[in-house]
Amino acid sequence: MSKTIGGLLKQATAHLSTRGLENPRTDAEYLLAFLMNRSRAFIIAHPEQRVDSQLEARYTDWIAKRGRHVPVQYLTGEQEFYGRSFRVTEAVLIPRPETEFAVEAVLDLLQQHPDFSHAVDIGTGSGCIAVTLACEAPRLSLSATDLSPEALEVARENARTHNCLDRITFLPGRTLEPVIAAGNLVDLVVSNPPYIGYAERDVVAREVLEYEPAGALFAGEDGTEIIGELFSQAPSVLQAEGFLVLEVGYQQALKVKQLGQASGWKHLESRFDLAGIERCLIFRRA
Ligand SMILES: C[S@@+](CC[C@H](N)C(=O)[O-])C[C@H]1O[C@@H](n2cnc3c(N)ncnc32)[C@H](O)[C@@H]1O
Known part of the structure; x- marks a missing residue:
């Protein structure tokens, strides 16, 4: 029975x-x-x-x-982010609630700057940041990049589901290279890049380490490799008055602020997540 x-x-x-x-x-x-x-x-x-x-x-x-220890989201194939359901596969990072702070930061900047109309999301993964911004800010057009073509497919599917495929251009490639090649200037660069250092590998949870894509997690020995590329490449695509909004790792904010300052950026503001961690940093050219 x-x-x-x-x-x-x-x-x-x-x-x-x-x-x-x-x-x-x-x-x-x-x-x-x-x-x-x-x-x-x-x-x-x-x-x-x-x-x-x-x-x-x-x-x-x-x-x-x-x-x-397969994450439940890879079994069900979905994760909620900013009130919407996103399709996830093992090709993409599972969207995290702390990334909603980067979305909030961009939405606030858009409210303060009604003339802003174009943003890029670097390392879009499931597309959770780009798709959410497109849905929340109908005047915005976006580009979204990722090194992984499989991830871009998932992001495209999420954009289709949430009816914003026509406002997001998906570009394969490394960091800002495809945006530079496209030759457009933008008002905002936002990224939740890989930011875990290989040195921290031992403290990463088993579920994350074994099942989430390594390319979405690790960025060199101390985790700042991609962030460093963003600091050096973003001036080529940002309008003079534009902003760079970055999610950073646990205990990484100070190092990233110093790196930004050394690369000619002014740190304007930080957003803290619900655990009180300095999670999202907003920069402008110094
Ligand atoms: C931490 S995940 C973030 C995914 C998504 N934005 C989110 O918040 O859930 C980082 C993403 O960046 C991509 N990536 C890694 N290195 C990259 C690079 N150099 N250029 C572009 N994308 C990269 C990975 O494939 C992954 O999808």
């Missing part, structure tokens, strides 16, 4: 508990609710309901993968 929701949850939670996951019960409930296209509240309230064998087989597969 087919299993009940309650029986499956008990089995899955027991399995995940032995695998060193932080929230085995929540993961078990979330994944089953997702597969059943129901809320977590529904599955908690209906433990006696039977689950068909096809769905049970898919759930068992997902629970085995989750037991190997």
Whole structure:
């Protein structure tokens, strides 16, 4: 006879508990609710309901993968960012809530500068920054770059889903090179670049290290390699009054501010995330 929701949850939670996951019960409930296209509240309230064998087989597969620390977002294929659902695959970083601070910073700058109309997002990944900006600021046109063609495909799909594909030009290539080649000046450069140093590899969580793309995480020995390229290349594409908005790593802000100053940038403002970490830095040419 087919299993009940309650029986499956008990089995899955027991399995995940032995695998060193932080929230085995929540993961078990979330994944089953997702597969059943129901809320977590529904599955908690209906433990006696039977689950068909096809769905049970898919759930068992997902629970085995989750037991190997595959992030839930790579199983469900989606992550919420700034109130919208984004498709994610293993080709892209899973959008993080702290990146919403960079989006907020750009939206505030757009409000203060009604003449701004063109921005670029460097290392767009899933497209979460570029697509959100396009949706939130209808006057904006954007370019979004990434070294990874697979990531750009995912970003394009997200732009299509959120009806802004016509306002974002997706450009493959390294850092600002494709934007420089296109020859357009822009008002804003925003980036959540790879910023983890190889030296910090040992402290990166297993889920991140094993499953998220290394090219989205690491940037040289101390994590500032791509940020350094942005500082040196951005003057070629930014209008004189334009801004550079960067997300930076935990405990990296001071080093990035010094690097910026040494490259001719003035640090104007920082945004702190919910954990009080200096997460987003706003620069202008000194
Ligand atoms: C930290 S992820 C950020 C993705 C997305 N913007 C977000 O916030 O979720 C960095 C992205 O930059 C891309 N990338 C890495 N090095 C790059 C480079 N030199 N030029 C352009 N993109 C790069 C990676 O492929 C990855 O998609």
